[in-house]
Amino acid sequence: MIRLRDSAVSMAGVVTGQIALFLCISLIGRLRGPEALGHFNYLLALGTFAGTLLALRFELACVTDSPRQSFSAFVNVLALSCGVTAIATIVMMVSAHRELLIIGGYAVACFVQLAAGSYLNSLRRYALIAASRFAVNLSFLLCLIAAFASKTINALDVFETYTAINLVISVVMLTGVLLHGRRHHYPFGLSRSFFADNVRFAKYILPSTICGSVLTYALAIIIPRWFDAESAGYFAAAYRLGFFPVSLIGQSLGGVFRRDAIGAVARHDAASVLPKVFQTYARSLALLALGYAVSGALLFEPLVRLFFGTRWTGASGFFYALIPLFAFQMIYAPLSQIFLATREQRLDLSFQLSCGVVLTGVLFAAKAMNLSAYASVQAFSFAGTVMMMLGVMLTFRVMSVSASRLRVSI
Secondary structure: OOOOHHHHHHHHHHHHHHHHHHHHHHHHHHOHHHHHHHHHHHHHHHHHHHHHHHOOHHHHHHOOHHHHHHHHHHHHHHHHHHHHHHHHHHHHEEEEHHHHHHHHHHHHHHHHHHHHHHHHHOOHHHHHHHHHHHHHHHHHHHHHHHHOOOOOOOOOOOOHHHHHHHHHHHHHHHHHHHHHHHOOOOOOOHHHHHHHHHHHHHHHHHHHHHHHHHHHEEEEEHHHHHHHHHHHHHHHHHHHHHHHHHHHHHHHHHHHHHHHHHHOOOOOOOOHHHHHHHHHHHHHHHHHHHHHHHHHHHHHOOOOOHOOHHOOOHHHHHHHHHHHHHHHHHHHHHHHOOOHHOOOOHHHHHHHHHHHHHHHHHHHHHHHHHOOHHHHHHHHHHHHHHHHHHHHHHHHHHHHHHHHHHHHHH
16 A cells, blocks of 8 residues: 655655755856756766666566565576676777767666666665665765865866766665675576566567657757757756656656555455555646646746856746646656556557657657757647646556456456
8 A cells, every 4th residue: 555654755865866966967057057068968868768778678577576586586687787788888899989888887877776776666675765866966966066176177077977976876786785685595596487477578668668768868869969059058957957856756756656556456455456546646746746837937947047047047948848748747757657567568668659759750840840949849848748648648547447457357
């Protein structure tokens, strides 16, 4: 059933971590300017996207009701990620694209934290997950402050620094998970049956994630390549500040909702419990999204002036265009975990494929019509908002059908 304490702990970790990252972003923007922030945001988007795909989404199998089964899944996906990383490293070295190695390093760190977090999620160790998120961004913030104090901020490679910090934290998390498994005598062996039993993640969730990445990462990657550095910097400020609450809700409540939904489906009275769990989260998310939209419209520009400086007011237009999209993402992202809890990955894939096709089409249409960066973001936001509204309705439909099916099976 719903665990408010778990939600509060998870939320606290994401809030503190995201606040620290926001302060880092504001320092980079204020001290290094739009071009540096736009480039950092671009590399961050590439690395995060690559890290999400590193184990072909098999890491999702780490979230279960059984800690033993979760650890076995962790060991298997870790082995898979090592193989994929080795192949990718060889390709980058042979193709003379060694500059991509730093992005690959961040991707590895991102994946390890994702997989370890999924294992800790199964143990309901939300405080540890929260601590890891906070530690990364707080350490980065301290590095930036130290560089500013020593007047070496202009010489500091901010993405390399952020990658190094993430690698250190990921090693700590990896060591902790492996020691925990050894202490409880969980199996360390690899299993072919694991990949056969969980092939649905690679078959449905992997392409679904790739399609869904158009919504999450496309603008951060395309705007620095299609438009000027100043527009890229303004967009990065608008996106990082505006997406902060969306990421906060998605990472905190999304993980807790998935765990609660999986637990609800496993109960003998799942037909009645699952709708209660879903509706409670849905109502809370709708209220949060409404509050976010109103407060964002009122406070964004003053916050930009305060943290970034008056030269960054150009970011306001981008943010106002993105408010509807961010608000509905805040609702959809956590509720979309219902697809995993009810094993409706095929339906999720169909929806994400539709989103990817629509949004990609909008972006290339904007390019063909030679629209400005602002107009392109407006068009993308409108199309994305419509798709998110459809997605929210689809999650309600999936929950209702699953509850009816569970009722019949009883």
